[in-house]
Amino acid sequence: MQIYMVGGAVRDALLGLPVQDRDWVVVGATPQWMLEQGFTAVGKDFPVFLHPQTHEEYALARTERKSGVGYKGFTVYAAPHVTLEQDLARRDLTINAIAQRQGADGAPEYIDPFGGRADLAGKVLRHVSDAFAEDPLRILRLARFAARFADFAIASETMQLMRHMVDAGEVAHLTAERVWQEVARGLMEPAPQRMLHTLRACGALAVALPELEALWQRAAPPGHGDHAGEHALAMLALACQERAPLAVRYACLAHALGSAERDALAQRMKIPADVRDLADLAARECAAFSAWSDVNALAASAAPMASKDVCVQAAQTSPTQTDPAQTIVQLLERCDAFRRPQRLALALQVCAYAHGQPAPDWLARRVLLGAWQQAKQVDTAAIAQQAARQGLRGEAIGQCIHQARVDAVQRAAERLADHTPQEHTP
Structure with a gap:
């Protein structure tokens, strides 16, 4: 059983930014084992637990398979044999698909199978895999990251993929309330103009916010x-x-x-x-x-x-x-x-x-x-x-x-x- 810090906490630490919330992924464990260790189950759609002392979120390593339309059309599979790389592969952007653990010498060790650290250094927002196209909400999330990291560029292949998603009608499956939640968060980022420019560039603004x-x-x-x-x-x-x-x-x-x-x-x-x-x-x-x-x-x-x-x-x-x-x-x-x-x-x-x-x-x-x-x-x-x-x-x-x-x-x-x-x- 292995535990890794993942996601935004790793990304922000590498960028030298304050870390707000830490998320963890647990490889090789079962829900029963987590409960026996005093964790509290909180996940509805997949196994997520709260640590008994820190109350930080610990999720069992999982995979996701497209089973319907829109951002809810997924079947989640979590089991002890799901690997860390499989879990990281389901994430949206390479900069969010980096895991960290403490090495034997106490220094942080990074597991980065998709080149996230290189993209952080190059200031690039890039999708992890073509599975990005399975969740239209990721278009809004990427636009929000563009507003947060104003000096990052969007990879040309990622922009092309988002345009294909819009053309395929995936954005139309997003609920209006979910669109507003992401837009409201994006408006409070340092450069929200970039969110609007990004949504226009891929065609999503005309679908989600035609006004x-x-x-x-x-x-x-x-x-x-x-x-x-x-x-x-x-x-x-x-x-x-x-x-x-x-x-x-x-x-x-x-x-x-x-x-x-x-x-x-x-x-x-x-x-x-x-x-x-x-x-x-x-x-x-x-x-x-x-x-x-x-x-x-x-x-x-x-x-x-x-x-x-x-x-x-x-x-x-x-x-x-x-x-x-x-x-x-x-x-x-x-x-x-x-x-x-x-x-x-x-x-x-x-x-x-x-x-x-x-x-x-x-x-x-x-x-x-x-x-x-x-x-x-x-x-x-x-x-x-x-x-x-x-x-x-x-x-x-x-x-x-x-x-x-x-x-x-x-x-x-x-x-x-x-x-x-x-x-x-x-």
Whole structure:
């Protein structure tokens, strides 16, 4: 019986990267032996066990045979006579098919039958064998590795094999939820643009995410390249530079989609509500946000009305009156910014990227977050009590609060128009 460390832990150690999780393969053992040693069985489809102390995963050496379509169409065989090389042969990429054990002198020994260390040195992503073609999920995994290891190239024969897989219809068997899981993980890698480029190059993007593929048939906004797809990837690159969360990165990709397209994509992929919601808000309000890139109108905003009673002011204000401060407050309220300020900040981040600017540099973001900072200081409870004493109810109280926020923004108008960078992030 032999135990080897395998997979990503070996790969990352050889690359000098931090090792997050260690996986082990056990050759020559049976499930009964593992249980007798105190391991806990956790695998549903194949024999995987948790170590009694470290809780790391130990899997019995196994082979896999294609028995159906898609990424679940496999028959797994595990037995004591399955060799380490047979187990490594079923893996996706050569850089993930390296095993390690401790030698007699204490130094690590590597078992590398498929040239994984050479491909690490040459910075190449290469499939282990033609069995790669049996699992369409491996296309998405390889695209994710391309996003993680930005300086690695994809072997030409591997790209050709992926194109054959797409042409054979294998990608169509992937469930939308599984596609989203891999895409979401890939979006959080250092260079997610490479994931999209890889999926486009092999044809998988058009099958799995046709809404995004269609962006390369649309013109980009003036000054942002030829195609909306390249503009989306430029936005995504800015998001990565600022270590933006998943919702912002997805919103960059979905920014140029129409409302119906975003809905269809989100429903089919079962994208989480918060991720979908931010993409919708940023796309819907970006033009309104962008209007405040020129703050001259705000600086010239009229001073507050003489009366200190905001309820009187609200009653005296025409519904059609649209001074800059009121327009800003209406925008903030429409975005639910006083209850969900973090969502506003993230939506402004997306729109900054749409304008090709880092978020802290975009003037409209500074102005709107500054206005929010002033307006949120309004004591809404005190105003509601004052309005109630005057016999006001419901919508009328809301108008009093709205007017108080407008007054707060007006009083700060000159400062908000200052071009000096300030941070007011919620």
